[in-house]
Amino acid sequence: MENKSPQNKAPIYEALKWYKNQRIVPFDVPGHKQGRGNKQLKEFLGEDCLSVDVNSMKPLDNLCHPTSVIKEAEELAAEAFGADSAFFMVNGTTSAVQAMIMSVCKEGDKIIMPRNVHRSAINSLILIGANPIYINPGIHKRLGISLGMSLKDIEEAIKEHPDAKAVFVNNPTYYGICSDLREIVKLAHSHGMYVLVDEAHGTHFYFDKRLPVSAMEAGADMAAVSIHKTGGSLTQSSMLLMKNEKINPHYVRTIINLTQTTSGSYLLLSSLDIARRNLALHGEEIFEEVVSIAEYARSEINKIGGYYAFSKEIVNGDNVFDFDITKLTVNTLDVGLAGIEAYDILRDDYGIQIELGDIGNILSIISVGDTRYNIERLVSALSEIKRIHTKDKKGIFDHEYINPIVKKSPKEAFYAEKESILISESEGRITGEFVMCYPPGIPILAPGELITKEAIECILASKEKGSLITGPEDMDINEIQVLK
Structure with missing residues (x-):
């Protein structure tokens, strides 16, 4: 984008810099008073950090009812992500997922969702008393991982439950597997249902056309996006994106305020503001490099033998409609190791911390902060692990997803x-x-x-x-x- 674009503004960050330069004497919370009251914390996190760990005040706006710099930052975020409204979330994507569901469902309402949802989605059903209509995702037999949602299964669920309020979609899944989101949106909307997308792992979809379609581009009504996962903001900071056509954004703000803190952290808010600016201005080249690094890593790991780092060859046009090539998942079963065993060895013996190990796979998140040097370390560690630890894979439990039998809400x-x-x-x-x-x-x-x-x-x-x-x-x- 050109520099004259408003996307080069960062209103919350700029307001905090102004506040810092004012040398205002604080007689408000937080009680550490710019770090003076907790010297050890100041030494650990630094004076710069604690000087902007502040409370809501007129010049810095209020997350519960934004009218100035937070409002402007959210409007810039909506524009950058192709949404009508954006809400900054400081209780993690968990609270964004819950706000989506609670905005369209009430006690006794039905919601169609895959059973491999994050616990935050089921927690929201506990809070409001809505009833899940579960769709069992397919299982990839070779990899033992659960897949996306089949359009045929959604059609059947809608036919059996025409009174359902919404279809909830994980897109992408933790492993980068995507459903046919455009067709799901068309199908659900044609039956008067909302489409809510848990897009926790899809920040980068908005900034690289080679990646799967984003929720907003596909026409979904709401999406919960973990900017901290692959977009560069601080842990626990997230966004809720929405289209305003079918849902009132002011009502959504009211729902968010039921559970979100009234003491929004300006460290988290400014990190969202700065990350959005960086992505809007430089996202294309950032993710071009991320894709390149991930593809290189996959190619090198597959050369080792025994491991299988999968990519778009698993796409089947249905419950694996597309694949996020920035996700580096490596199946370890042919080396005779459970994924969690390889995960522990990488950390304990090689000083490499990856995202997760499950029964059959390890998952590395490749994002804005990765380098080729670090990839080389991972590849050489996996090569050595194969040499040292290869054993018979007999007796390894080979899949994780269990078809549920629901007896009570x-x-x-x-x-x-x-x-x-x-x-x-x-x-x-x-x-x-x-x-x-x-x-x-x-x-x-x-x-x-x-x-x-x-x-x-x-x-x-x-x-x-x-x-x-x-x-x-x-x-x-x-x-x-x-x-x-």
Whole structure:
């Protein structure tokens, strides 16, 4: 973009710089008073950081009711992402996902969604009492990962539940797999349903035409976008994007304010403002390099043998309609290692921290901050791991997604009378809590679902291999809360 474009402005960042230069004496919160009250914190984070960790005030606007610099920053973000409205979120994409669902659904309403959603989506159903109409994503047999949503399955769900309020789509999935979003939008809109997109891993789709279509370009009504994941803002900062045609943005702000903090962090807000400016002005060349690095890494890893770093060859025009080539997922099963084992070895023996290891794969996020030198380190580490650790893959549990059998609504199960029993003895009972590996935070079991033998095997196999399992009240993951 040319420099005269308003996209080279960063209103929140500029207002904070002005505030800093005013040398204002603070008799407001936060109590550390620009770091003077917490010297250790100031030494750790730096005076520059703490001097702009400030409270909402007239010159700096208010996130709950923006009228000046935050309003202007959100308008610039909407323009940059092709949306009608954008909301800066400081409670993570979790709160953006929940705001989307809570803006279009109420108690008793139905919402069509894939079962491999992030827990934040199911949590919102617990909060408002909406009922999920789950679509089971396909499983890629070779890779053991869950795929996107098939148009045929959505058509069937709409036919069976014509009163559903919305279709919720993960696009892309954690592994970079995309559904046919344009056709899903046409289908849902033709039946009077909203389309909500969990686009946590899709910031870069807005800035590179070689990547899959973005939610706003596909015509979705709302999208939750984790700018911090691949766009360069601080952890926990996110955006909620929307088209105003079918949904009132002022109502959405009211919904956001039900759960979002009234003390929005200016560190997070300014990071969104600066990241948006950087992406709007330089996104094309940034992601051109990201794509190039990811493709190089894939090619080098596949040359090692044993590993399989997949790409667009898995596209099938249906539940793998497109693939995000910036995602570097490597299947490790033919080396005889579970993904989580390779994940631990990379960190403990090679000082390389990747995003996740599941049963069969490791996932590296390639983004604005990666270099070719770091890719070389990853490739050489994987080569050495293969040489040292190759073993027979017999006995490795080869997939993670479990087809759910829903017996109660998430809200009903979550608030029901429960008792704690051993996971190993829970087959046939109805779970009252989540069980999931984190990351990615996709439940193996969610409240209201029947506990099957397959689910128990998956939990125990994941635990044995060293996955971080979250959800149950029992921190040792031996027991599970079930309905009485």
